[in-house]
Amino acid sequence: MSSTAAPAHVVRATTTTRILGVLAVLVVAWMAFLAAGDNPATQTKIVELCVFVVVASMWNLLAGYTGLVSIGQQAFIGLGAYALIVFGNGYGQDVYFSILPAALIALVASIPIALLAFRLRGAYFAIGMWVIAEVVRLLVKQYKAAPIKGGSGTSLVVPTNLYPKAERFQTTALIALGLAVLAVTVIALLLRSRIGLSLQAVRDNEHGASGLGVNVYRERFIVFVIAAFFTGAAGAVWYVLKIRIQPDTAFGVSDWTAPIVVMVVLGGIGTIEGPIIGAALWYLVRDYVTSTGSAIQLSDEWYLILTGLLAMVVALFFQRGLWGALSGRFPSLQVFPIRRRLVVGDEVGDHRDRKRAT
Amino acid sequence: MNWIQAAISGVLLGGLYALYATGLSLSFGVMRLINLAHGDLAVMAAFLSSTLVLSFGGSPFWTILVLMPVGFGVGVLLQKVVFDRLVGVDPAFQIVATFGLSIVIQNALLKVYTADRRALDIGPLKTKAFKIAEVSIGLFPLLRFVVAVLVLVSLSLFLGRTSTGRAFRATSDDPEAARLMGINSRAIYMIASGIAVSTVFLAGIFSGAQTNFASSDGPGLLIFAFEAVIIGGLGSLWGTLAGGIALGLAQTLGAEQFTDWPAQLFGHVLFLIVLAVRPNGLFGRAEA
């Protein structure tokens, strides 16, 4: 190795990321304040938004960073949720402490699922995952004994008889917010790490990445398992709030993956910020257009038709999504400092160095 | 005897699945495009047929003559407006766009036809059956199977014997080389989508005459079509028929053995087994 002239160092955070980071912390603090309040309607919204932020971010981690486009992520929602039911109703465990083991069940289940589904590529992987989610749904439906009670579904009994309603909404909202912060932090740290570097490389050129020593299969596997864990946790949190569960909705593609896909693509696939923005926007807009008394009150059908059209338009004409378009125009714009800027004395950006080296 | 009975129903059901799968296999073969709204188009056809019957009377069968050309037109239109922009694009966007289309069709059907289930009335034909030994064979399922085979035969004649059919296969092999032969690949893609939608329209009408249907049935049908394609192996129409039959057999035989389990589960299980053991499908080419 030749001698190093000036010491090199890598700069991650910039002024923009610091400012936006402070803003993000403020938003989270404000949401925590609302979550700790006593308005069940607001707390419900926080839970819903946070759950979708988690699931959308994880779907984006798969689709946007590893090229694994799945329409079967509802499998892990349902697995997490039903694991919670089994721990709570079946074994009488405290629901809040059952969320983590429920998520672990989703993680364990994701391993054989990955081994099978990774045999398919592209759109075939997408639908193959869907079939797998269907199999899980049918199996759960078939289990007619307690605590699952088959297709007609069941209700989570533990929280309702253990905690007063106000306390349950408060706790669940705080947990959901914590989960969302954790999930996004994990994704940001992952993408900041060498694994993240390899994921972005795999996304851009799979073949080139393996030629530089990246084990593409292994990286994908790791991400798939992480996504299953958080998606399972999100499913469990959702049903702590909702209490009532049925296999057809817990494993429903139109309940979960459909809106998630729209959120991610709208916000900007392949960015950390995109799914969060997409999920938030989705909730704001849905709230506005479907609530009674708003200027344009839409029926569910019209709302979904417009959603579908929006997904089509974005996928056909606006593939970068909102955040993608923004950060394309302003490259320094990023909330999470995952980029690396190299500083080596005055050598970088100095063209004399180029001549010297050649 | 019950086993033979179940096997025969399975084979006959497989014809219907093959009919669902044909269009999917064709669009993937020619354009490498998967249309997630494929099943919803079948449901749409069943609803359109019921509307036509309610307005003009008669049997649903005559509506096939109207709706197959309409389906062709719908396919061409979809190709021009949507699919053309998706050929060669990152699969993520293909999935999102056609998923969006699926949501649009489902909810438009829900808006127009409500959530109620409907059925196409084909009169006494639905229950007619004849017996060979102890085995009863439904006349309508047999008819449906024969029609499916006829569609596959005519499609394979079209692909094998006509100039346009050869252009199809050439485009599927190598679109750029096909253009060097003077073939307009965009026109080929339009015909492919036209055929895909008109065959799935036919499948939807036949399916609606057998069992009732609702606006939300599309995704389930898409999965059957997809499974038939993967089980049979990509790349051949006869593989698709075989895949459809294998799927139908798995469902009826599985349900025969485990009476209180849902039949589609056994189809899914067969699909997963094929995936684990022979990912290129039972009849697929090795490099597919």
Add this chain to the structure above:
Amino acid sequence: MALLEIDAVDAFYGDFQALFGLTLAVDEGHAVAVIGANGAGKSTLLKAVAGSVPTRSGCVRFDGTNLADVLSHRRVAAGISLVPEGRRIFNSLSVEENLRVGAFCERPGPWTLPKVYENFPMLERLAKRSAAKLSGGEQQALAIGRALMNNPRLLLLDEVSLGLAPAIVKSLYAVLPNIRQEGTTVLIVEQDVNQALAASDMAYCLLEGKVSLSGRASELSRAAISAAYFGSEVHT
């Protein structure tokens, strides 16, 4: 008037500029050879004529018509046929079906299935066989036959000799006089210089996207070609 005129054409593959202001002309009824080392821009030239590589500046005219806005499949209908590098045979079709696809535009002319078989007898024996199972030489014969089925006014041959044994190359080139006899103009791109020169009236040598030598094929000396081919720096 020249059947094909290429006038100051620049062409790129992405960022990679393959042709630098290239100018050449092919007269009707002539056979013209374009030789040069790999990467000299020969194949790009043919692709620019066939329409599969866009030209960024300059002009390609066929029979006086500017081809700038003509899509590649329309150029085939107008009578330009390319035998592409690497043959690009349709593997899931039989030999005969490949030939029939060649006649997709149904341009009238002397070239028919029997006539192609007459010129390439081995194809007739293999008519029903899957094209994927042919040897390299047979595939190349099929690629040429397939292009002839279009009855082109201008036939573009890209690296016919590539990866083929000399005897086979010779047998393929033996058909060229028959093709020219029907009035077809031929533009040949070749690495096999002697073969190309023997088959043509005019020759252009390309080096790094520019014409480095041109003249009557019979009048170019081996030394001049060697210099124009490798650039001046090789001592041979």
Add this chain to the structure above:
Amino acid sequence: MSTVIEVDGVTKRFGALLVIDELSFSLERGEALGVVGPNGAGKTTTLNMIAGDFSPTTGTIRFDGHDVTALPAHRRCRMGIGRTSQVPRPFEGLTVFENVLVGASFGGAHRGHGARDVAVDALRRTGMLARANVRAGELTLLERKRLELSRALSTDPEVLLLDEIAGGLTDGEVMDLIETIKGIHAAGVSIIWIEHIVHALLKVVDRMLAMDYGRKLIEGDPHGVMASDEVKNVYLGTEA
């Protein structure tokens, strides 16, 4: 000198097509081997098999005496086989530095500051340090080729496989690149270099291998090989 790469009786078929036919050659430690031959001779296929993109139909490939024939590309890269590809496809969403960091972190198995220093060193050796913070999608062809080279270097290769790295560059650019490659070679890296720009090859390589029809045509002293009748016949055809 000891043998670092050994290609032993390798045959490769794609379907019915025979691309490599019983090819055997070896590369000594510290040596630079040039490979020439007409298009379709099987040069890139050979390189891809050494790098591990696919396995030969029959035959063995050894690296440092170990049989690597069945190992996947990422394993071979970590063992010390670096490569550049004919058409540079950088990770366009990453910066130049991050591109090289992928190689240093995975192929070179360096962590943290170690990876950073290896990446900086690779960029400096190829003259790309000044462009370190530019997104790879914005590079010119020459810069992409240099990035390709820096990425390969960052994996700490014992052997560097170069596939037409000079193709498509102007004369001046080629001269610059030759100096860079000479430097890498002088630092002890063994090189196999496929190139059509013969004068570039002649300035660097110690030995030349000419291929045709997937077989070895002739190998030996570079100038001798290029002046040989065999090579002239392949390029210019047999004299009538």
